[in-house]
Amino acid sequence: MPDTRPLTIALSKGRILEQTLPLLAAAGLTPAEDVQKTRKLMVGGTFAGEEIRFLIIRAADVCTYVEQGAADLGIAGRDSLLEYRPHVYEPLDLKIGRCRLCVCGPKELVEAGAPERGSRIRVATKYDHLASEYYLAQGVHAEIIHLYGSMELAPLVDMAERIVDLVETGGTLRANGLIEETTLCDISSRLIVNPASFATRKGQIQPIIEKLRQAVEQSDNG
Numbered sequence: 699m700p701d702t703r704p705l706t707i708a709l710s711k712g713r714i715l716e717q718t719l720p721l722l723a724a725a726g727l728t729p730a731e732d733v734q735k736t737r738k739l740m741v742g743g744t745f746a747g748e749e750i751r752f753l754i755i756r757a758a759d760v761c762t763y764v765e766q767g768a769a770d771l772g773i774a775g776r777d778s779l780l781e782y783r784p785h786v787y788e789p790l791d792l793k794i795g796r797c798r799l800c801v802c803g804p805k806e807l808v809e810a811g812a813p814e815r816g817s818r819i820r821v822a823t824k825y826d827h828l829a830s831e832y833y834l835a836q837g838v839h840a841e842i843i844h845l846y847g848s849m850e851l852a853p854l855v856d857m858a859e860r861i862v863d864l865v866e867t868g869g870t871l872r873a874n875g876l877i878e879e880t881t882l883c884d885i886s887s888r889l890i891v892n893p894a895s896f897a898t899r900k901g902q903i904q905p906i907i908e909k910l911r912q913a914v915e916q917s918d919n920g
């Protein structure tokens with residue numbers, strides 16, 4: 699039976715949304731209302747004359763909605779994709795939300811050198827898996843302290859010796875007396891697609907990928 703549900707796109711609210719909207723507009727994906735202002739979590743819209751809909755959700759939840767098939771497509775940071783490893787396709791780097799995932803710590807501690815193999819440290823992060831994997835590879839016993847934000851505070855109150863967090867301008871690190879020790883990877887936002895949706899609704903999804911690809915190329919050149 700054909701799926702008659704409107705094609706559904708999960709958008710991250712928060713900082714990615716502002717950079718997402720011009721790309722959506724350039725690709726002809728048009729929400730029917732101002733998604734930055736509305737308190738609605740599901741907003742209608744159109745693409746090439748067809749009805750679509752947008753879900754406005756927390757960044758870390760986009761992977762879940764797309765993996766579960768509640769959304770056909772989504773826009774998620776590479777950090778979330780690496781941390782949660784959802785079973786989704788990732789056809790396009792949208793080149794927004796650019797930053798890097800880093801190990802950081804208090805200046806004095808970082809300058810004294812990286813923790814030795816066999817040593818123990820406390821690491822504050824919301825990227826539990828990525829931080830654990832990194833320290834496993836270093837042979838360092840890391841106690842992961844899970845936080846939901848403001849990781850830079852943890853070393854200041856002696857709750858952790860290191861943090862694993864995103865760095866863009868470095869302003870938050872500087873304001874809190876921290877410096878970068880290692881960059882783990884570069885981050886940007888990605889278009890993600892539910893594999894079953896791609897199989898059954900390719901005719902609708904492929905043109906969206908192509909329009910977004912053109913929009914990214916245009917904004918990259920401009």
Ligand SMILES: Nc1ncnc2c1ncn2[C@@H]1O[C@H](COP(=O)(O)OP(=O)(O)OP(=O)(O)O)[C@@H](O)[C@H]1O
Binds near residue numbers: 865867
């Ligand atoms: N400083 C930054 N510079 C560029 N991109 C960033 C930066 N911080 C976060 N991002 C990107 O934006 C995504 C969402 O970040 P945002 O700060 O909006 O949400 P969050 O704080 O992770 O989650 P929430 O506010 O829902 O708890 C991140 O997953 C990352 O890909």
Ligand SMILES: O=P(O)(O)OC[C@H]1O[C@H](OP(=O)(O)OP(=O)(O)O)[C@H](O)[C@@H]1O
Binds near residue numbers: 847863866
């Ligand atoms: O290098 P900068 O330009 O200072 O950006 C880095 C900061 O941005 C993000 O936090 P966000 O502002 O999203 O707040 P949060 O800690 O509540 O997630 C990230 O977690 C850093 O704290």
